[in-house]
Amino acid sequence: MRTRRKIRYEDLGLDTKTGNSGYRALNKDGTFNVRKHNVPFMERINMFHSLVTMSWPSFFTILATVYFVINLFFASLYVIIGTEHLTGIRGTTTLEKFMDSFFFSAQTITTLGYGQVAPLNLPTNIVAATESLMGLLLFALATGLMYGRFSKPYASIKYSTFGLIAPYLDINGFMFRVVNPKNNQLIEVEASVTLSMQRKDNPEAREFHLLELERSKVILFPTMWTIVHPIGENSPLLGVSAEDMMKRDAEFLVFIKAFDESFSQTVYSKSSYKADEIKWGEKFTYLTKRNGTGVSIDVGGIDQTYKVDLN
Amino acid sequence: MRTRRKIRYEDLGLDTKTGNSGYRALNKDGTFNVRKHNVPFMERINMFHSLVTMSWPSFFTILATVYFVINLFFASLYVIIGTEHLTGIRGTTTLEKFMDSFFFSAQTITTLGYGQVAPLNLPTNIVAATESLMGLLLFALATGLMYGRFSKPYASIKYSTFGLIAPYLDINGFMFRVVNPKNNQLIEVEASVTLSMQRKDNPEAREFHLLELERSKVILFPTMWTIVHPIGENSPLLGVSAEDMMKRDAEFLVFIKAFDESFSQTVYSKSSYKADEIKWGEKFTYLTKRNGTGVSIDVGGIDQTYKVDLN
Amino acid sequence: MRTRRKIRYEDLGLDTKTGNSGYRALNKDGTFNVRKHNVPFMERINMFHSLVTMSWPSFFTILATVYFVINLFFASLYVIIGTEHLTGIRGTTTLEKFMDSFFFSAQTITTLGYGQVAPLNLPTNIVAATESLMGLLLFALATGLMYGRFSKPYASIKYSTFGLIAPYLDINGFMFRVVNPKNNQLIEVEASVTLSMQRKDNPEAREFHLLELERSKVILFPTMWTIVHPIGENSPLLGVSAEDMMKRDAEFLVFIKAFDESFSQTVYSKSSYKADEIKWGEKFTYLTKRNGTGVSIDVGGIDQTYKVDLN
Amino acid sequence: MRTRRKIRYEDLGLDTKTGNSGYRALNKDGTFNVRKHNVPFMERINMFHSLVTMSWPSFFTILATVYFVINLFFASLYVIIGTEHLTGIRGTTTLEKFMDSFFFSAQTITTLGYGQVAPLNLPTNIVAATESLMGLLLFALATGLMYGRFSKPYASIKYSTFGLIAPYLDINGFMFRVVNPKNNQLIEVEASVTLSMQRKDNPEAREFHLLELERSKVILFPTMWTIVHPIGENSPLLGVSAEDMMKRDAEFLVFIKAFDESFSQTVYSKSSYKADEIKWGEKFTYLTKRNGTGVSIDVGGIDQTYKVDLN
Numbered sequence A, B, C, D: 001m002r003t004r005r006k007i008r009y010e011d012l013g014l015d016t017k018t019g020n021s022g023y024r025a026l027n028k029d030g031t032f033n034v035r036k037h038n039v040p041f042m043e044r045i046n047m048f049h050s051l052v053t054m055s056w057p058s059f060f061t062i063l064a065t066v067y068f069v070i071n072l073f074f075a076s077l078y079v080i081i082g083t084e085h086l087t088g089i090r091g092t093t094t095l096e097k098f099m100d101s102f103f104f105s106a107q108t109i110t111t112l113g114y115g116q117v118a119p120l121n122l123p124t125n126i127v128a129a130t131e132s133l134m135g136l137l138l139f140a141l142a143t144g145l146m147y148g149r150f151s152k153p154y155a156s157i158k159y160s161t162f163g164l165i166a167p168y169l170d171i172n173g174f175m176f177r178v179v180n181p182k183n184n185q186l187i188e189v190e191a192s193v194t195l196s197m198q199r200k201d202n203p204e205a206r207e208f209h210l211l212e213l214e215r216s217k218v219i220l221f222p223t224m225w226t227i228v229h230p231i232g233e234n235s236p237l238l239g240v241s242a243e244d245m246m247k248r249d250a251e252f253l254v255f256i257k258a259f260d261e262s263f264s265q266t267v268y269s270k271s272s273y274k275a276d277e278i279k280w281g282e283k284f285t286y287l288t289k290r291n292g293t294g295v296s297i298d299v300g301g302i303d304q305t306y307k308v309d310l311n
Helices: A002-011 A047-053 A056-081 A094-109 A122-151 A242-247 B002-011 B047-053 B056-081 B094-109 B122-151 B242-247 B299-303 C002-011 C047-053 C056-081 C094-109 C122-151 C242-247 D002-011 D047-053 D056-081 D094-109 D122-151 D242-247
Strands: A034-037 A163-168 A171-179 A186-198 A206-211 A217-220 A224-230 A251-260 A265-274 A278-280 A282-284 A288-291 A294-298 A305-307 B034-037 B163-168 B171-179 B186-198 B206-211 B217-220 B224-230 B251-260 B265-274 B278-280 B282-284 B288-291 B294-298 B305-307 C034-037 C163-168 C171-179 C186-198 C206-211 C217-220 C224-230 C251-260 C265-274 C278-280 C282-284 C288-291 C294-298 C305-307 D034-037 D163-168 D171-179 D186-198 D206-211 D217-220 D224-230 D251-260 D265-274 D278-280 D282-284 D288-291 D294-298 D305-307
Touching: A047 A122, A047 D122, A056 A094, A056 A122, A056 B122, A094 A122, A094 B122, A122 B047, A122 B122, A122 D056, A122 D094, A122 D122, A163 A282, A171 A251, A186 A224, A217 B251, A242 A278, A251 D217, B047 B122, B056 B094, B056 B122, B056 C122, B094 B122, B094 C122, B122 C047, B122 C122, B163 B282, B171 B251, B171 B299, B186 B224, B217 C251, B242 B278, B294 B299, B299 C034, C047 C122, C056 C094, C056 C122, C056 D122, C094 C122, C094 D122, C122 D047, C122 D122, C163 C282, C171 C251, C186 C224, C217 D251, C242 C278, D047 D122, D056 D094, D056 D122, D094 D122, D163 D282, D171 D251, D186 D224, D242 D278
Parallel strands: A034 D294, A163 A278, A294 B034, B163 B278, B294 C034, C163 C278, C294 D034, D163 D278
Antiparallel strands: A163 A171, A171 A224, A186 A206, A186 A217, A186 A251, A251 A265, A282 A305, A288 A294, B163 B171, B171 B224, B186 B206, B186 B217, B186 B251, B251 B265, B282 B305, B288 B294, C163 C171, C171 C224, C186 C206, C186 C217, C186 C251, C251 C265, C282 C305, C288 C294, D163 D171, D171 D224, D186 D206, D186 D217, D186 D251, D251 D265, D282 D305, D288 D294
16 A cells, blocks of 8 residues: 555655655645656747746847847848948948948848838839838737737736634535636636645655545636644544644645636646645635615635634 | 535525525526625736627627727827927918828828838837837737627537426426527537426525436437427436426526537537526427428527426 | 426527428538527637638738837837837838838838847837737737647548448448548547437427447547438337428437547537438448558448448 | 557557567657658659648758758849849849849848849849749748647647546546646646556457546636546546566557637647556646735646555
């Protein structure tokens, strides 16, 4: 049995030798705390994916740089061919000619084409025709990237900063709250919570438990959902104290799957709570208020709790 | 048990204190009757989503405003640099120069580039090259938004205005009709109906029942489907009168999921019937007629009913 | 039981009064043989869907017409404002001026902007700036439509023209073949076959049977799949002769669902076989041949059969 | 029973007459080792699919060719109409005139429009207006194709070169490793492995077995996963030696399905191991190392094994 568990753990490329505490499988933002080595660059990189997921400043910096470099390149070509083969070049020094060529290139690649400057002979015409085609393709690409960046689906689920151990019915439960702050409507929301901690009998190895939830799926998710694992007879948390949790380096891995009605796409969200992110003997404040024929919810109060005695 | 129900209700951010009637969880158009408070603006807004879901007039107003403001901005730049560095500016007063710059800017950002006006020195060239790049990116964005707006999937399902309590086999049933008026073909259509009403023993709290349906899924949905909940022995509606329904503030929450063959996407539709939108002792008129080797359906008659005695 | 069946049939908007034969629920191409009446035009039409599904000639005709009409409109505007406010207009008669304006409009809306003709005063500048913005948005739309048309997923499944009643193991079976002629790879293919025929005891009503298949799902679908319904003890076809099938106006409704690996989308295909499209006592020819380390299949022979004795 | 198997095999268009060895159903890259014959060209080709899946050099070659040919065509039109109806044509010989027309065409189709050359009469204006519309539509198409090429989802799963027969718990197992080298996060990964080999009693026919896996699904797939088929009592591999495998021409067909979180799409991966790609008595090297609070994995070592005694 023990061997089996170890194999399972190892299979997933997670750590099986946790003699020292402080191990975290999932970062708070849902990314894996795993680094990959020796992956050839070309295998690792998905250019589209990178360009779609990078920040807007990085994205625009890359765009501007590409635009600048390509114009430098074509300006050089026009200068090499000779700016006397372009009409309307007014510069006389090499630098001025290069500048004029640079802006002619910019007018060509964006298909702006004022026409003050225009190609006169065969080579300049060929370069200009090629450049304008290339410009259109590059902007085709930029269009796709813009769309990809904007339409990229993501679950905007926000987690309560802390998980709680609070009374639940006549026992206790581990609970945390999630909220959908966006206007996107999420439906058919499914949650799964896995507990990872050091083995009681062997702190060198880790054990994993899929926790039973009060409810693991809701069809409608208007705004807020408190996910509860009742610490019942079969719960691996039964009899585990706050100190035990710290000592055994517990981590609650949360995995939420939902359907984003706005984008008609399935989205996922992952997060985790470490032992020091669990509060004992606190309960979430009730945030729903009557509002005409409907209700209103104070989403900002997601982290509000009050002291309560545990069962 | 009662505690449990209350907790479930509360979990979803719906109202648990319904002493006064007139509460509605789902609006007729399927949106939640819930308002969120204290969500930071940046967390609430998904710009792409907003631009894709707003009305066409709003969308075009925003586009035109952005176009106007950006041209104002660039026109100011050209005026600051000095319109003497642009060829072909014919205005002499400041206003005329600003106007000429404004339209030069418009010709540049759309990459129209007539060339009557064109940049002459370094700063104007830099601004123009930047503006045309920016123009292309903005129109790349507009392209993505246009596509997003058009290809946005939605279930165009239309509901009968009223739900009926009508005879079904040798008992009665709660039923309503849905129709797909569009040419899109919907398949694998699934329905679920949840009844929400005040508790009999405690009007302060609400109870929820997932109603059993005669059939909850159809593979083919040519046009019209009558969804029926038979009021059998296990139905929470057994013995509930029209007056009870009103008094207990009943609401039928309808949730329909389908696959839109035309867009190859899963679509959802939600709606609800309140107690005063239920007609007792009426039956839907049969709307299918023979038409050559096929049939024809009078979709406009979706709300047609006739009086009938209940079992 | 009988009442129930009738209700089910009626529910789906199909015909329940089939005194005369020749009724067909599904056309060969998978569309429903149903006509909808009294649907308001705006509710029926999904403009994007129509533009994406229409034939290429219709699509280009619409595009060209829109282009022509818009240019007519803007040409009229320029003529009304007065062509003396455009440089380079060489026409002298009204018709010539209109033509010049028309082509200036075309150069503006496509952001071509040769500049031979260019706006000179405020009104012409405003119209031109508006027109170029509008042009960009229209082409943004056209881009989206082009992409929508090309990337539209569809199951390209081809059905054998006839269904067969052929020996299967030691009994008989109803079988037909499907083939994927495209280079797209289809996987996780699921089939369902429903038999619809007049009731034996009451030809006025129809009965429906979901037929059990030898196998209703295949993970891999390299090229060809023979779908078989064994006519076993529980089959509604047991004891039904070819004459019975014709008399009872039988129709086999076929529904196939698959995942198109190339487009990463679920696709559907529907078709039907009427009694007169069934051949009795024929078997499909085996089309697979060894080809080096792989096999080759003669897809063109999908309809090839040979006579055989039924069990 | 035996007849049944044969029919099943035949159904899928795979080979049933494997008297000679060396048959491979799935190529290493996951494509089927099947050739289709007699498919009409138009039925086989999905133009969008082809343009989206071809290599970048082929794609750009096609684009450049189309651009060149269209410009040739329009240049010919301008020459036929007469270049005297274009302003600014400076060429005097027919070749020079054709060249000037060619580059004027390029400036028109890209909507560059320098304006040095411009149409003067009705026919040239009509051709130019048509060409610029056509240009915009072609670049609309190119934009869609660029986006389609980049956003095309694919499972980038990399397989260990060899499958292993290694000790597993107190028995042996067939195992192989898969790795996700990309930065894309794959979740909800499902694997299925089918063993195909010649029948023991009849080498002329093949048998297929879906192998039971230690675990066939993982929710999280950080980096690496070892897929194991334990050779237990019910395994068709029980008692099969390395020589048997070669003689019976065994092939392990692997099918992996995952959800690509980055693109929000389901992706598939297929591969196969032939008998000569199986190593007996070797085990995969453990590649996970502690790295701060997380772990690091040496992905490059996916094929590293060490000798071990079989149970």
